[in-house]
Amino acid sequence: MKFVFVTLFPEMIRSACEWSILGRAAREGLLSVECVDPRDYATDRHRSVDDTTCGGGAGMVLKPQTFLAALDRARELAPGALVAAMTPVGESLGQERVCDLAGSGRDLILLCGHYEGFDERILEEADLRLSIGDFVLTGGELPALCVMDAVARFIPGVLGKQVSAEEDSFHHSLLEYPQYTRPVAYRGKSVPELLLSGDHAKIGQWRRKESLRATCRYRPELLRSMQWQKGDGKLFLAMKEEEKRSPRGTGKTEETQVFRLHWEPAVWYNTAYALTGGPLLARG
Numbered sequence: 001m002k003f004v005f006v007t008l009f010p011e012m013i014r015s016a017c018e019w020s021i022l023g024r025a026a027r028e029g030l031l032s033v034e035c036v037d038p039r040d041y042a043t044d045r046h047r048s049v050d051d052t053t054c055g056g057g058a059g060m061v062l063k064p065q066t067f068l069a070a071l072d073r074a075r076e077l078a079p080g081a082l083v084a085a086m087t088p089v090g091e092s093l094g095q096e097r098v099c100d101l102a103g104s105g106r107d108l109i110l111l112c113g114h115y116e117g118f119d120e121r122i123l124e125e126a127d128l129r130l131s132i133g134d135f136v137l138t139g140g141e142l143p144a145l146c147v148m149d150a151v152a153r154f155i156p157g158v159l160g161k162q163v164s165a166e167e168d169s170f171h172h173s174l175l176e177y178p179q180y181t182r183p184v185a186y187r188g189k190s191v192p193e194l195l196l197s198g199d200h201a202k203i204g205q206w207r208r209k210e211s212l213r214a215t216c217r218y219r220p221e222l223l224r225s226m227q228w229q230k231g232d233g234k235l236f237l238a239m240k241e242e243e244k245r246s247p248r249g250t251g252k253t254e255e256t257q258v259f260r261l262h263w264e265p266a267v268w269y270n271t272a273y274a275l276t277g278g279p280l281l282a283r284g
Helices: 011-018 022-025 066-079 095-103 141-152 162-166 199-219 222-226 231-244 265-275
Strands: 004-005 032-036 051-052 058-062 080-091 106-112 126-132
Touching: 004 066, 004 141, 011 141, 022 066, 022 141, 022 231, 032 066, 066 080, 066 106, 066 141, 066 222, 080 095, 080 141, 106 141, 126 141, 199 222
Parallel strands: 004 032, 004 106, 080 106, 080 126
Antiparallel strands: 051 058
């Protein structure tokens, strides 16, 4: 898969793509990265790419002449590619969109803005507008790199095991379960015994339950779109019983408190019940 960045700071992109998983994937030919600098298409001696805002106002706006010329070049490098403009007014990037981009079979052109933003005529050339959150950055390079990193994880061979991407947080509208490694015991806290049992069926149930617990605790709104599985109702009931048995208090507690929710059990349980439509808890 090819990623083409239209950016005023190509070295920022190239340096970020030389390291870790993305760097290895590029060296192995699993993905490629190209950069097109709009300044190369400026016609004045200052190589200017921005101008004052029509109608008045603070800040400078990126000119359509240079950016659209750079976009034309990007399309030559990646014919048929999807064009995504990074902008705070864009769609908030989620895992579903990431999966769509990864599964589209098309290369990706990423437009990186700066200053006050794009001239609207630049944005009108994009297939989609993307944002990584409700905040503003100094430029679009970091968001564009986030998009590339998220999408690249689904390219076969980029990760050691494809299942790694499929078990990540948000892939099924759930947060990921807690992970552990050696040593088994450290600073008075231990790996849950079940994870050392070798019983993969029970380990799978534990991971599903802890994903549900983490989602209830940190992102309960995700329950509206999660993919329900048979037995989830029983897992919710089991979590409620575990909360009843959990020690109270706000100080340091035993390892069993690591997954304890801050809410009163009845509160988070009823919240989850309401969000999921109620009857689902009776299934399984």
